[in-house]
Amino acid sequence: MSRFTPGELAVMQILWEHGELKPGEVQQHFPEPIKNPALRSYLAILLEKGHVTRRKVGKAYFYKAVTGRKKAFRSTIREIADVYCEGSAKQLLLNLIRSEKLSEAELLELKRLADGPNNDG
Known part of the structure; x- marks a missing residue:
């Protein structure tokens, strides 16, 4: 599993906590002000990496986390053990x-x- 950047992780945490959301809803929950293009970039990267899916309802896209919080946590712990603890x-x-x-x-x-x-x- 590829590591999350801080921005990607912030998006994932929002999706883990709130479930399926439109980009504007993710933006409202974002921990700091973020411009729409930056947020859409995070969503596109997460979609490309396979961590989120999206579905179109009318003209709107809804994004949902595919990678679970526990799986991401285990992967991060394994990486920390590999890098820092041989x-x-x-x-x-x-x-x-x-x-x-x-x-x-x-x-x-x-x-x-x-x-x-x-x-x-």
């Missing part, structure tokens, strides 16, 4: 735990999750 999910988790300075209760919760029913031996 592909190691364990190293990624250890770096997160160290950098976030988790409380003892949070660490115990992580241990409980790691020792869960799927890890009985």
Whole structure:
């Protein structure tokens, strides 16, 4: 999966949250002022990359996210692990735990999750 630019990600987040929308509706939800041509450029790129679909209703196009939020998240996490942690999910988790300075209760919760029913031996 190709990585999202910040603008593409903003559009995806709007579509994930609100569902199928016309460009003007996406523009209303955009986190900062954006001109129509820039927004349409993001939509065209996302359409070309296969992350969104569009359908025509009368004269209007409606855009809908095809790539799900969880799939995009997993892809981004995999890329972070590959680039910064030599592909190691364990190293990624250890770096997160160290950098976030988790409380003892949070660490115990992580241990409980790691020792869960799927890890009985």
